[in-house]
Amino acid sequence: IREGVEKKLAERLNAARVFLENPRRIRTVAEDIAEHFLENLDGRFKGMVVAVSRTACVRFKRALDEYLPPSYSEVVMTFLHRDKPEIEEYRKELTKRFPKLDLDSIRDEIITKFKETEEPKILIVTDMLLTGFDAPVLQTMYLVKPLKGHRLLQAIARVNRPYRDVKEAGLILDYVGILKHLKKAFEMYDEHDIRNVLRDYDSLREEFVLLIQELLAIFEGIPLNYDRRTLLQAFERITQDEDRESEFRERYWSLRKVFELLGPDEVKLEYFEQFKWLSAIYAYYLKQAIRKEESVEISRYFQKTLKYVYHSTEVEKIQKDLPVVEFDEDYLKKLETRVEILEEKAANIVFTLNRMVLVDRNRSPIYVSLVDRVEELVKAWRERTKDYEQLYREGVEILNEIQKLGDRQKELGFSDMEYAVLLVLEEKLGPRRELAAKVKELSKEIMPFLLPGWVTQVSLHKKVEQSVRSFVRKLKKAYGISLDEMDKLYDLLIERVENFSTGG
Structure with missing residues (x-):
């Protein structure tokens, strides 16, 4: 009986392999992978294709080269002395592309380049790198091989490494249906152990909606429009309390990461207006409190947010109408001419001083000498113990003191x-x-x-x-x-x- 079971199992596995090695199917999957990669990862993160066999690896490389530049992908696998002609032909091509290197060195070179340089952007593997491979830039695994249990957990761990505060988790695109049967795939593990390792799109949708609701709760009673005074009211709500300010920043970042992960999901359309409004508040907050726009380096990891939200008319208007007033000898003059609303002038001057003196205090001895005065000013803003006119006036006094102290340092010729x-x-x-x-x-x-x-x-x-x-x-x-x-x-x-x- 046992021999019969093993024979049937071998037949089923062989049939699955033949199906997953089928060139026509591989070409179809490769086209989908290329489309997903270009739309969601290119220029930001990297991907890995897990194929069913070494033959499938070579075929995926050929197919991906039809849809992406050949330099985008590389195969990482072992070679045998007597390989199939298809694999042997690829080995010859590989050694020709990497002259003077043996196969082990070629493999090491590809892995190093994947981790440290722009290309390759996609690795194609079957068994190698599924364990112990650490490359936080790896964000998406295209799973075209049946894995389960410990092997599947290890594979998932490859894409779940946090990266530069712009990636909390990775994405598994399942082309074999193994993730539809999670319970069976992880039958030897406790459900609690795998809950935080792997989540499906339903849980991502739930997290997206929950984050939207939690963020909107911060602004309860404030209308969801883009009037400057509404934005200022929302900004005040955030900055009146340091814990609330941290909560807003952290939850908006989490929301944006989920927005990027969700891809073309209906829930994004359903909550798009709320997400856009929260993004407008974040853009306003960056300009007023952080005193700068987001860096190009960070922005490139949130291309969907930029494309659909930050380039919308409402958010672009905020970016244009609320310029960052750089601190220099003409700061006050520029502030008077560029910012009309008194409340915004007060906010601008308070958070300019907050950034200069409290955050960057060790850049100048002048800043260090004024720490106490600026801390009192920021405290007055948060606790609303002074009106906007007083806040603005005291801010101007501190700025004038900075100018005066700077002039004196120059006169003395002091380091x-x-x-x-x-x-x-x-x-x-x-x-x-x-x-x-x-x-x-x-x-x-x-x-x-x-x-x-x-x-x-x-x-x-x-x-x-x-x-x-x-x-x-x-x-x-x-x-x-x-x-x-x-x-x-x-x-x-x-x-x-x-x-x-x-x-x-």
Whole structure:
């Protein structure tokens, strides 16, 4: 009986292989793969075709070359001494394309290029690379081979590696129907173990709708139109609370990733207006709070969002009508002429300062000296303790102070490190004319030790510490500060020297 069962099983497997190796079927599947790849992955992510056999691998390569540039795909498989003529012919072509390399080296070269360069964009495999292969840029697996259990789980893991915060999960396109029988395919595993490994389109649709609903709940009571004051109202709702701001950012990113994964699904059409409105809010938020548009590098991973949403009339109008006002000596003048609404002016100035002083504080000693004032301003925006006129006026005062401090640094001819030390001393000891000369003396003394990497070199760091400690002792004696104040001043000065010396 056992021999009979094994014979029948072998016959069924052989029939399946013959079907999956059929050149006509392979050409049909390859055309679909090429179409999907060009529309969804090209220029962003990469793909892998899992064929039923080595013969099928070669045939898929031939077929894909009819629909895509030959450089787009490569086969990764082993070769035998006595292969079929079809496989042997491909081996000869391969060694001709990679002269001076043996077959193992050719395989390694293809894999390295797939991971690190633009091409190849698609790998064609049957057994190789289904385990242990780590290439986060791999996003879609075109499954044309029956796999189940542990082998299927391992294959799925190849495409599920997160990538650059633009890919949370991969996509399996099943051309053999194995995923229709999930329960059977994973019969040896607990259902809970596989739930987070593999999800079908139904669960993706549910996640898309849920994310839309959760995001819209943030803006309850705000009309879904594109009026500038409506957008401003939504922006205020987001930025009044830091947790809510993080929630909006993270959920919109998740929503956009699901939107890209869903492809041409009806649920996208059903919720398109809501998604477009949320995208408009995100575009407005980027311009106002983050003070920039999304980079081309990030945008290229969301081509469907760009094509159908960001290039819509409403969102393009926001991008055009709300320009990012770069901070320079003409910032206030440009802000007055380009932004008409007082509320937007206040938001612009508050979040320009937030970005400059709080986020990029270590770029300038001037920013560090104004951290407390800017934190109070941002807090007043979030808690609504001041009206827009007050917020705008105080923001202007801080910007004028930045300009004034910058002009003074130029007049003194101080480096960032020297100016950082001077600003700390003036904050702690008051404005005294002689302090500038004292700072120059300290700078001259420690400059020979401020070599590249000095912060991590014990001997150099110790010499700087000794000089700064001696400097602070002299200040204690001259200005009568306490031991406790002396220690705090020393810590601040060392921190500024480390942060702003060019060699640190």
